[in-house]
Amino acid sequence: MSIYNSDFLVIGTGLSGLLTAHKLSRLGSVHLVSKREARVSNTDLAQGGIAAVTGKDDDFLLHVNDTLKTGSGLADRRVVELVIREGPARIKELVELGVRFTKKGAGFELGLEGGHSRRRILHAADSTGREIESALLKLCRSNKKIRFFEDHAAVDLILDAHPAGTRPAANVCRGAYVLEAKTSVIHSFLAARTILASGGAGKVYLYTSNPDSATGDGMAMAYRAGLRLLNMEFVQFHPTCL
Known part of the structure; x- marks a missing residue:
């Protein structure tokens, strides 16, 4: 030992x-x-991507409401709000550390997945x-x-x-x-x-x-x-x- x-x-x-x-x-x-x-x-x-509010037509409240609705009343609103409000800053941090998310023009290519009312899924191709x-x-x-x-x-x-x-x-x-x-x-x-x-x-x-x-x-x-x-x-x- x-x-x-x-x-x-x-x-x-x-x-x-x-x-x-x-x-x-x-x-x-x-x-x-x-x-x-x-x-x-x-x-x-993990393949799909990360949901975060980065689009111009999106906001924190929309993302929070989508998450609570999808969670069928089981999600802790305080935790949901914390995670969603921290999302954009954490994405920025990952980019600064070298993560290359797929781009579209000057911004990110955003995907739309089940339960989301806006395009907010950042991804790096399918990996x-x-x-x-x-x-x-x-x-x-x-x-x-x-x-x-x-x-x-x-x-x-x-x-x-x-x-x-x-x-x-x-x-x-x-x-x-x-x-x-x-x-x-x-x-x-x-x-x-x-x-x-x-x-x-x-x-x-x-x-x-x-x-x-x-x-x-x-x-x-x-x-x-x-x-x-x-x-x-x-x-x-x-x-x-x-």
Whole structure:
């Protein structure tokens, strides 16, 4: 067993993990752990595009109402409004980081998908996720403050030990135990902050468009650490109409 120390440990190398690692690298060293090759993620497989208010005939309220209607009353309006209002800024950020969305004239080529009353789907041909994954991987691999650990599977979080019979108000995470596939050895990755960005759990189903690595590891680790898991019953199948 080896012990690896960093300021931040990020588990997962999809859009969330890579973008988080990039931002945290401004504050300290980052270890980025991926169960398979870093590219293997749901982000890399995503095709359609990203919905954001960028068209002249569109506005936040329209997008919010479309989303709430499509959600059949189950969506949290506060979350919907936050995500939609942040959308244009996040698109601008991705473009600045090297993501090349398909253009039309001086602007973006916007698609129209089910549930939307306006054209607001930004895409990179039909491989939007792959374009995002490629740009962020290139960015992170060139960053000397980020170290990749591919083919390393996070097994469990490292929590502070407490005397038998005591129950702390909250567990304190110190990192994670990580299994190296090549050697079958478990290593300790210690960090001041640990971020779970390990993706979904599509592989609990026999048929899924998710990669084999989507086994809900992060959810299980969080649950064992005492965190609450919400809305686990909501699973999107692709194509969405099925």
